[in-house]
Amino acid sequence: MSRWKPLPAELDPRVRQLVVRLRRLKDHSGLNVRQLAARTEYSPKSWERYFGARALPPVPAVAALARVCGEDPTRLLALREVAAEAWPTAVPDADPDTGPDADANPEQEPEPDTEPDIVLSKRPPLSPERRVLRIALVAGSVTLVLVVVSAVLVTVRLMDGRDAGTGRSSTAPLATPASASPSPYSCRVERVGGHWYAGNSRTQQENLAVGSNGPDVAEAQCLLRRAGISPGGIDGMFGPLTEHAVKQFQERAGLDADGMVGPHTWKALRA
Structure with a gap:
């Protein structure tokens, strides 16, 4: 099993959770980064950056790792989405020459594999762009509902006013004017x-x-x-x-x- 370099203490918990799960899958597969690269479209250096929390793995890379390791990618992709929201400010600078493969310094202790799972039902705060989009969608929906309700109320009031003025029920057919009705009488002198x-x-x-x-x-x-x-x-x-x-x-x-x-x-x- 690989000996991983400890992740920075200031790393955002959402990013940490994703990286730990990626490392677990890699360890359970028994593959090193070179073998993993041979089975995916990503180079060993790319996998070293993903496992070292120096780069956010793209969605296809996460799905490829799950496929190679025989894992359902659904939960892993969900963790990746959560980590992506924190990524721009969460990853500290790291030594670009340090790799996490099995050839790493054996004196380094492996990071404890007991990171608490992120509860997906408690999602992190939305980014400002997503928050603005959600507010705009909600406001648009409310406006549409108000327009429809107003139109219905106006129609009902117009019908009530017409019925009150004529003394007819709204379901009663309109009376035909007497001048338009054909006379029932004729002259056959x-x-x-x-x-x-x-x-x-x-x-x-x-x-x-x-x-x-x-x-x-x-x-x-x-x-x-x-x-x-x-x-x-x-x-x-x-x-x-x-x-x-x-x-x-x-x-x-x-x-x-x-x-x-x-x-x-x-x-x-x-x-």
């Missing part, structure tokens, strides 16, 4: 037995006045139109236009122009 009929009613006695509605009114409107006097639309509603048309017809027929349709007016309309 024909002469039967000496009398005119428009196909809506055959009454000759119904009394109609402003406010009346239905097929009797539509019948009177059709007959007024046949007589050349427009009552407005054929909608079955006895309104001012229909009343005015009735008065015109009554004056022309020599009847009392009261604007109401009674038996005498019916008789004149159907004659």
Whole structure:
């Protein structure tokens, strides 16, 4: 087993833990740095720097060491990530000529192999760059949530305001304006037995006045139109236009122009 040069006392614990685990794997494999270099893409000098804490081993080198030693690289890579955060200020100057291989000075005592494991769940403080990035991501997420919630609230309030103004439920279909609705009445004027009929009613006695509605009114409107006097639309509603048309017809027929349709007016309309 190799006799390792003790690591500097001021070395950051996160870096120390990584280096100790690298040394353990190398010792358990029974390989020296030359043999290790032959099985990886890294030179003996590179491995000496990694084992001596003079350089941070790259991720591929850590994975290669784990592969050669038959170790799962997951935990080793996690230790390497933790050590990388402390590396820029953690590694003291070291003697570049000192190597950690099996040919090292045999009088040097091996460093105790009892370094405490780093608890990965207690991660070290984030670097300033990562802290700024995390704050920016959190702030962006909060802003997005607030925008979505605000949009939903505005939509709900607009719908509530519209429903309150119209007295309709938000799920009720909009009523079609009366002017856009097709009239259920039509004029199919024909002469039967000496009398005119428009196909809506055959009454000759119904009394109609402003406010009346239905097929009797539509019948009177059709007959007024046949007589050349427009009552407005054929909608079955006895309104001012229909009343005015009735008065015109009554004056022309020599009847009392009261604007109401009674038996005498019916008789004149159907004659």
